[in-house]
Amino acid sequence: MKILLNQQQLEAGVENLADEIKGIYGHQPLTIIGIMTGSVVLLADLIRKLEMPLRVGVVQTSSYRGTERGPLTINSELMLDITDRDVLLIDDIFDTGHTLKEVIQLMKSLGPASLRSAVLLKKSGRQEVHLVPDFVAFDIPDEFVVGYGLDFNDEYRNLPYLACLETADLETSQYPA
Ligand code: 5GP
Ligand code: MG
Numbered sequence: 001m002k003i004l005l006n007q008q009q010l011e012a013g014v015e016n017l018a019d020e021i022k023g024i025y026g027h028q029p030l031t032i033i034g035i036m037t038g039s040v041v042l043l044a045d046l047i048r049k050l051e052m053p054l055r056v057g058v059v060q061t062s063s064y065r066g067t068e069r070g071p072l073t074i075n076s077e078l079m080l081d082i083t084d085r086d087v088l089l090i091d092d093i094f095d096t097g098h099t100l101k102e103v104i105q106l107m108k109s110l111g112p113a114s115l116r117s118a119v120l121l122k123k124s125g126r127q128e129v130h131l132v133p134d135f136v137a138f139d140i141p142d143e144f145v146v147g148y149g150l151d152f153n154d155e156y157r158n159l160p161y162l163a164c165l166e167t168a169d170l171e172t173s174q175y176p177a
Helices: 007-025 040-047 098-108 167-171
Strands: 002-005 030-036 054-065 068-075 086-094 114-123 135-140 162-164
Touching: 002 007, 002 135, 007 040, 007 086, 007 114, 007 135, 030 040, 030 098, 040 054, 040 086, 054 098, 068 098, 086 098, 098 114
Parallel strands: 030 054, 030 086, 086 114, 114 135
Antiparallel strands: 002 162, 054 068
């Protein structure tokens, strides 16, 4: 496994993200929706750097089986009301962009006052949709990454750093697909 972003780099990136978000919303109340499960670590770190009145919710999506994309599923039973609220969607990584595009469409149908999106990572040269997240902490090369919330078959989410998964790692995985 090759480390792409270490703990200090991730911490600094999330700090910058929080500063940009504060720059836009100031002290206005904000509703943050984390796209699970990949954004779980980012969500926990980011919300503790924000000081405005904050509500936090999640939606569950899934599209990967191992390193292969599968059909996207969204569990849309959002447990909090976002009508007329300023909403910020949080995701781990913007890859093809289909996940964020579909979640945005779903959220828009619930009538938020405003809707923006923030991602930790944006993979270069992969986008298939006309959409750019409002906030991006890091641009990364087109490699399959794990750690800091991102998984391979639900493994590695707990790594405190971000790493590229190499062929040898796939062969030794405890949890084969
Ligand atoms: P998209 O719909 O933009 O293609 O993919 C977004 C979702 O796919 C992300 O939220 C993430 O869960 C997953 N994904 C995309 N690229 C990677 C990657 O390199 N590593 C991991 N672990 N997940 C990824
Ligand atoms: Mg995801």
